[in-house]
Amino acid sequence: xxxxxxxxxxxxxxxxxxxxxxxxxxxxxxxxxxxxxxxxxxxxxxxxxxxxxxxxxxxxxxxxxxxxxxxxxxxxxxxxxxxxxxxxxxxxxxxxxxxxxxxxxxxxxxxxxxxxxxxxxxxxxxxxxxxxxxxxxxxxxxxxxxxxxxxxxxxxxxxxxxxxxxxxxxxxxxxxxxxxxxxxxxxxxxxxxxxxxxxxxxxxxxxx
Numbered sequence: 001x002x003x004x005x006x007x008x009x010x011x012x013x014x015x016x017x018x019x020x021x022x023x024x025x026x027x028x029x030x031x032x033x034x035x036x037x038x039x040x041x042x043x044x045x046x047x048x049x050x051x052x053x054x055x056x057x058x059x060x061x062x063x064x065x066x067x068x069x070x071x072x073x074x075x076x077x078x079x080x081x082x083x084x085x086x087x088x089x090x091x092x093x094x095x096x097x098x099x100x101x102x103x104x105x106x107x108x109x110x111x112x113x114x115x116x117x118x119x120x121x122x123x124x125x126x127x128x129x130x131x132x133x134x135x136x137x138x139x140x141x142x143x144x145x146x147x148x149x150x151x152x153x154x155x156x157x158x159x160x161x162x163x164x165x166x167x168x169x170x171x172x173x174x175x176x177x178x179x180x181x182x183x184x185x186x187x188x189x190x191x192x193x194x195x196x197x198x199x200x201x202x203x204x205x206x207x208x
Contacts, residue, residue, distance in 0.1 A: 001158070006154075006157060006159050007073075007078045018054075030187040031145065036141065037193060040110055041110070041139055044066065047109050047110070048068070049072070049112070050072070051099050052099075052113050054069070056086040056092075058112075058193065059071050062180065063086070063092050066110070069093070070093045070094075070135070071095070072095040072096075074098050082094055096203075102118070104133055108136050110141070111141075112132045112140065114143035115189075118164065119163040121155065124175065124176075127169070127173055130178075132200040134178075137151070137198045140194040143189045146189055146190060147188070163165045163188070168193075181194060
């Protein structure tokens with residue numbers, strides 16, 4: 001089954017992490033949580049992009065820390081639910097689309113993703129695009145599942161994924177011109193923080 005259909009079906013099944021009870025929220029925080037949010041280094045002057053915004057679980061926490069947050073997700077039903085969940089946040093824009101082919105018209109100070117890059121098979125292409133959308137001096141923060149399984153099993157569905165390691169991600173980042181700032185960890189995830197060095201002269205949006 002493809003990823004878009006899987007996440008559309010999760011919404012039909014009313015599986016929405018944004019609306020989880022406290023115990024399940026604490027469980028999800030074991031992949032990101034306060035450690036992840038602090039590493040984003042957001043402030044009211046910065047713009048941010050979340051890859052795989054889902055139903056808005058992380059976006060709701062990040063939006064109050066930044067000037068503007070853009071969230072992109074491939075699942076139409078997930079984005080529709082995120083629109084409902086995040087309707088009280090005026091500084092959030094949501095995009096339904098494939099991150100790899102969406103024609104962004106701006107660059108960002110911070111780009112982050114939690115439990116999403118496992119869905120991308122071509123990691124070099126993914127990190128290259130992330131780098132192209134990052135402003136000089138910007139920061140990337142990725143939460144990577146410690147589980148090395150190549151499948152997500154949800155009872156009646158099985159979804160192919162492409163697990164990562166911090167070593168592989170940082171190596172690909174170096175090839176894309178990004179520098180590793182920090183590798184941290186939570187109970188269930190590695191968190192890789194990358195930066196983009198400043199260069200002389202102003203840069204406008206990079207066409208992708």
